[in-house]
Amino acid sequence: MSTISIRMRIRRANWGFTLIEVTLALGVAGFCLVTVFGLLPVGLTSNQASLEQTTAGNISSAIVSDLRSTQPVGAGTSPRLGMPVPAAGTAATMHTIYLASNGSATAVDTAPMTSGSAISRYRATVQFFPPQPAVPRTATVVRVLITWPALADPNYQTLPANFSGSYEADTTLDRN
Secondary structure, eight states: OOHHHHHHHHHHHTSSOOHHHHHHHHHHHHHHHHHHHHHHHHHHHHHHHHHHHHHHHHHHHHHHHHHHTOSSTTTOBOTTTOOBOOOTTSOOEEEEEEEOTTSOEEEESSOOOOSSTTOOOEEEEEEEEOOOTTSSOOEEEEEEEEEEOGGGOOOTTSOOOOOSEEEEEEEEEEOO
8 A cells, every 4th residue: 555545545534424423412402401401490580570570570669669658647538449458556457459560450359350452460467556546566467478370369358378489578568
């Protein structure tokens, strides 16, 4: 054999990939893709839960802001939602607000809206614990519980017990 044909064989061997190398590369790429595609549902679920928590937090902040702007203090109703804020010395009360996905109220202290463009998505249960005469505090404690989906617990007169997600915030309304 001449040296020219030996050089040609050596050069031809370096021209491309062998079938074994291609198969291994495809196997590694396939394994990586299966792993990435397996993580997609987890990421989507986490993203949805994060969106629900963010919306519930914004709704809770809006409710607390509405309650803080109530005038006169201890005897009025909130301007946006129309919830009566109990005066000091009265019994604890509870109000239920159903809200659409955009945070607008669909129903207050009534059954949730189950059809139409403003279908209820969130349920806000607002509990007021006004100061009693024998207790040396002057602030009304307010507990805001946001749950979803709203239609999981349609009885607005009781605390929700059947929901997939919740957000809770406590605050006080100064009564001085």
